[in-house]
Amino acid sequence: MSRFLRKAIDKVWKLGRPQLEELLGKSLEENQLLSSVMDSMDEGVLVCDPKNRVLFWNKALERLVPLMGHEYQGRLAWHVIAEKSIADFVHETLESEDSVKDRQFTLDLGGQPRVLSCSVQALVQKGKIQGSLIMFRDATVRIVKEARLRRAESLASLTTLAAGVAHEIKNPLGSMGIHLQLMRKSLEQFGTCSKEESEEFLDIFDEEVEKLNKIVVDFLFAVRPMDLELKNLCIVGIFDEILGFLEEDLKSHNIQVYKEYEKGLPEVPLDGRYIKQALLNLIKNAVAAMPDGGDLKIHGGVKGDFLEIKVEDTGTGIPREEMDKIFEPYFTTKSFGSGLGLTLVFKIVKEHRGDIQVHSRVGEGTCFHIQLPLPRSGTQALLSSPKSSSEGGY
Ligand SMILES: Nc1ncnc2c1ncn2[C@@H]1O[C@H](COP(=O)(O)OP(=O)(O)O)[C@@H](O)[C@H]1O
Numbered sequence: 001m002s003r004f005l006r007k008a009i010d011k012v013w014k015l016g017r018p019q020l021e022e023l024l025g026k027s028l029e030e031n032q033l034l035s036s037v038m039d040s041m042d043e044g045v046l047v048c049d050p051k052n053r054v055l056f057w058n059k060a061l062e063r064l065v066p067l068m069g070h071e072y073q074g075r076l077a078w079h080v081i082a083e084k085s086i087a088d089f090v091h092e093t094l095e096s097e098d099s100v101k102d103r104q105f106t107l108d109l110g111g112q113p114r115v116l117s118c119s120v121q122a123l124v125q126k127g128k129i130q131g132s133l134i135m136f137r138d139a140t141v142r143i144v145k146e147a148r149l150r151r152a153e154s155l156a157s158l159t160t161l162a163a164g165v166a167h168e169i170k171n172p173l174g175s176m177g178i179h180l181q182l183m184r185k186s187l188e189q190f191g192t193c194s195k196e197e198s199e200e201f202l203d204i205f206d207e208e209v210e211k212l213n214k215i216v217v218d219f220l221f222a223v224r225p226m227d228l229e230l231k232n233l234c235i236v237g238i239f240d241e242i243l244g245f246l247e248e249d250l251k252s253h254n255i256q257v258y259k260e261y262e263k264g265l266p267e268v269p270l271d272g273r274y275i276k277q278a279l280l281n282l283i284k285n286a287v288a289a290m291p292d293g294g295d296l297k298i299h300g301g302v303k304g305d306f307l308e309i310k311v312e313d314t315g316t317g318i319p320r321e322e323m324d325k326i327f328e329p330y331f332t333t334k335s336f337g338s339g340l341g342l343t344l345v346f347k348i349v350k351e352h353r354g355d356i357q358v359h360s361r362v363g364e365g366t367c368f369h370i371q372l373p374l375p376r377s378g379t380q381a382l383l384s385s386p387k388s389s390s391e392g393g394y
């Protein structure tokens with residue numbers, strides 16, 4: 001249609017009144033169609049000219065975003081938005097000619113927190129910036145769904161964990177049962193148990209009770225919801241503390257440490273104790289995987305909305321068939337391993353709303369890759385609201 005209009009405009013001086021009326025009618029129709037498409041969208045749309053003045057907006061914008069006044073046309077985009085945090089963000093982004101996707105804001109509309117996601121992008125036509133498009137989406141449902149999914153994931157882990165405990169306690173219980181039977185036989189046969197025999201049985205009982213106790217203590221540690229005490233911390237300080245603590249150990253194992261920290265890493269809300277525990281577990285596993293020495297690479301950087309942490313070794317690597325099991329409780333390939341190290345790392349990362357991945361090649365090494373969300377007030381606020389505070393945890 002617009003091509004047809006353009007052609008018609010080129011020849012407008014030749015057109016008679018009826019043709020002009022038809023042309024304007026068509027143009028009006030097209031305009032109305034576009035308007036009704038825009039107004040039936042769930043996303044709020046605000047279009048600005050190159051000077052950041054409002055050209056166009058749709059109905060959803062008025063529904064989603066608190067606005068100032070009634071007439072928006074021609075006003076600076078950030079003067080139209082009543083919510084200060086959003087107005088400041090829009091102002092900053094438009095002035096810096098940046099393009100931002102999915103920045104989240106929490107709005108407390110009548111006590112019900114809602115998360116609004118805002119994206120800003122340039123409108124480019126024929127290689128020239130013609131203005132900006134600002135889109136708003138209600139992200140509340142998506143975020144609550146994600147939290148529910150995380151919870152389901154946690155419940156699934158709980159089932160695996162319980163199955164693991166059941167399996168673990170079978171051995172000590174079996175051993176105690178056998179020794180009780182032996183004791184009973186001895187009593188039936190001789191009416192008594194020798195001092196040596198009794199002491200041997202009691203020692204075995206002691207040992208097995210100790211094992212059972214450890215299983216229960218470890219289990220409780222793994223299932224108890226973590227009461228995170230979040231403080232803004234820089235990951236570099238945490239790594240340096242752990243590496244200082246392990247210095248002698250690393251030297252004696254002939255392990256060379258390489259630190260790769262990006263400059264000016266932001267502070268992130270972390271529970272220092274738990275994050276320290278998780279990174280220590282990863283580094284200890286790396287050390288164990290390099291019995292003849294090797295390289296340990298620690299990386300800290302920012303990628304998108306995440307803080308990225310990598311712990312990489314040049315050790316034995318993990319066989320493909322074990323990759324799916326390493327985070328499972330009690331999975332270990334070590335004679336004296338608890339098999340709970342990575343289970344805890346996983347739990348700690350999830351409690352921080354992060355993600356963890358592993359890349360490994362047998363004979364070459366392993367890299368654990370953690371992503372932790374950078375502070376985004378929107379998500380944090382919604383998920384810590386009383387309604388969903390039970391989310392998370394096993
Ligand atoms: N960096 C690594 N390199 C090779 N294998 C690893 C590494 N980290 C973990 N694993 C494997 O995953 C298993 C589970 O690790 P973990 O949960 O920490 O328990 P544990 O250290 O007690 O065995 C280890 O036994 C090992 O087989």
Ligand SMILES: [Mg+2]
Nearest residue numbers: 281285341342
């Ligand atoms: Mg371990």
